Amino acid sequence: MRPNLPLIIGDLAERADDYLAGAADRKQGRAGIEEALTIDYPGLAAADRAAVVQAVMAILEEEDFFGTEYVGDAFAEEPEPEE
Numbered sequence: 001m002r003p004n005l006p007l008i009i010g011d012l013a014e015r016a017d018d019y020l021a022g023a024a025d026r027k028q029g030r031a032g033i034e035e036a037l038t039i040d041y042p043g044l045a046a047a048d049r050a051a052v053v054q055a056v057m058a059i060l061e062e063e064d065f066f067g068t069e070y071v072g073d074a075f076a077e078e079p080e081p082e083e
Contacts (some may be wrong), residue, residue: 008041008052013059027064030057 012033020032020075033056044052060066 003041003044003048005048005052009055012036012052012056015062016056016065019044026057029060029066033057
């Protein structure tokens with residue numbers, strides 16, 4: 001029986017605040033999603049796991065989960081180097 005991927009994606013996206021608390025960037029976020037997926041859905045095939053991680057990351061990025069507080073301000077001026 002094929003797992004219900006949209007249900008799994010929704011579950012992980014909804015609970016992201018809990019299991020990604022303290023994630024400093026997208027790389028840590030992806031690792032946190034993969035860890036939660038391993039713990040909560042251990043029997044998921046590799047291709048399905050990859051699809052779920054990609055979908056959850058897309059949802060979180062759309063919601064600005066990894067906003068400027070995590071990645072910096074893209075429009076900020078670069079500081080002058082100290083001499």
